[in-house]
Amino acid sequence: MFDQKNIFITGGTGSWGNELVKQLLEKYNPKKITIYSRGEHKQVEMKRHFNNPKLRFIIGDVRDKNILELAMRGADFVFHLAALKHVPVCEENCWEAVLTNVIGTQNVIECAIKNKVAKVIDVSTDKAVDPFNLYGVTKACGEKLVVNANNNYISDVKFACIRGGNVMGTNGSVLPLFKKQILENNQITITDPNMTRYLMSTREAISLVFSAMEASNGGEIFVMRMPATTVSDIAEVMIKLFGNKDTKIQYMGTRPGEKQHEVLVSKNEAPRTKIYKDDYYVIIPQITDEKTQNSYDSFKSLELEEFTSRNARRLSKQELETLILKEDWIK
Numbered sequence: 001m002f003d004q005k006n007i008f009i010t011g012g013t014g015s016w017g018n019e020l021v022k023q024l025l026e027k028y029n030p031k032k033i034t035i036y037s038r039g040e041h042k043q044v045e046m047k048r049h050f051n052n053p054k055l056r057f058i059i060g061d062v063r064d065k066n067i068l069e070l071a072m073r074g075a076d077f078v079f080h081l082a083a084l085k086h087v088p089v090c091e092e093n094c095w096e097a098v099l100t101n102v103i104g105t106q107n108v109i110e111c112a113i114k115n116k117v118a119k120v121i122d123v124s125t126d127k128a129v130d131p132f133n134l135y136g137v138t139k140a141c142g143e144k145l146v147v148n149a150n151n152n153y154i155s156d157v158k159f160a161c162i163r164g165g166n167v168m169g170t171n172g173s174v175l176p177l178f179k180k181q182i183l184e185n186n187q188i189t190i191t192d193p194n195m196t197r198y199l200m201s202t203r204e205a206i207s208l209v210f211s212a213m214e215a216s217n218g219g220e221i222f223v224m225r226m227p228a229t230t231v232s233d234i235a236e237v238m239i240k241l242f243g244n245k246d247t248k249i250q251y252m253g254t255r256p257g258e259k260q261h262e263v264l265v266s267k268n269e270a271p272r273t274k275i276y277k278d279d280y281y282v283i284i285p286q287i288t289d290e291k292t293q294n295s296y297d298s299f300k301s302l303e304l305e306e307f308t309s310r311n312a313r314r315l316s317k318q319e320l321e322t323l324i325l326k327e328d329w330i331k
């Protein structure tokens, strides 16, 4: 669906953006991919890395609607990735998080409508479900704006979301941090060993983004049926890979805004959630048209009360190790 199309990516220089561009170029033949972000350094690095004339880099902020609208001209599909995403940073800079994650998302919606884009996919997070920190609250607001944009405005643009859990090796992920801590001090700091977290590779995350862009009728939230692990299992496997019998573990306790378990489908959403193609759940919007409703009629309903990192399939330590060893950053 992306062949000879113009793709526009906000926040395209980040971890998800780099993998998204890589897979778009590998699997499709897009006409142009525009990457819109603020930092010139990351853009220059990415331009050098890909060295592909199909890529167009534009410096801009999602908060700046005028530039965003100009930059988005001619786009067929928009992937909205730009966000402030570190829980402590958002707690300490609340208004900045609102400006980027909420106002920025509304700007993306309005510019997509003005530019008559075909589809917009907003990348959201498990932290947006029953949110407990400001990052989650702003991403939940973003989801609502995106889902409701299908009904709030008269336009042909289709808006949908995807929700992912932790992606290994992305900026700020705990796994590369553990590696660094072991190699530098032969010690790791962990919050709570029993904490559970969803875990997937960037490659898997991007396949969910493509599926959502292809399948969406507008208003759905696509969720990957991700497996989960405990913080203590991650620590154990990382020590096995990089440490030795003297590697120490320091326990810090839960940080402000952190949950013991994450949720990808809440109790309120579960009754309108369908199992889509074995790998995904799709949450049908509360307000929707007959076409969207009918298109999921034949899919089985979710039979869980909610989908959490506690009741998700638990990765064995061997599976976890195999997953980690496939990651590029491990080298």
Ligand SMILES: NC(=O)c1ccc[n+]([C@@H]2O[C@H](COP(=O)([O-])OP(=O)(O)OC[C@H]3O[C@@H](n4cnc5c(N)ncnc54)[C@H](OP(=O)(O)O)[C@@H]3O)[C@@H](O)[C@H]2O)c1
Pocket (backbone or CB within 6 Å): 010, 011, 012, 013, 014, 015, 016, 017, 036, 037, 038, 039, 040, 042, 060, 061, 062, 063, 080, 081, 082, 083, 084, 085, 100, 104, 123, 124, 125, 126, 139, 163, 164, 165, 166, 167, 168, 170, 171
């Ligand atoms: N990583 C995960 O585990 C995970 C899991 C679930 C969902 N997500 C979501 O996935 C998306 C991408 O995450 P990521 O891990 O790729 O993050 P990342 O590596 O931190 O990348 C964020 C991107 O957004 C850009 N950006 C930030 N503020 C911006 C602004 N105001 N205007 C324009 N661009 C801006 C950044 O570039 P500049 O700073 O140069 O502008 C960068 O390109 C986010 O929406 C995040 O909430 C991530």
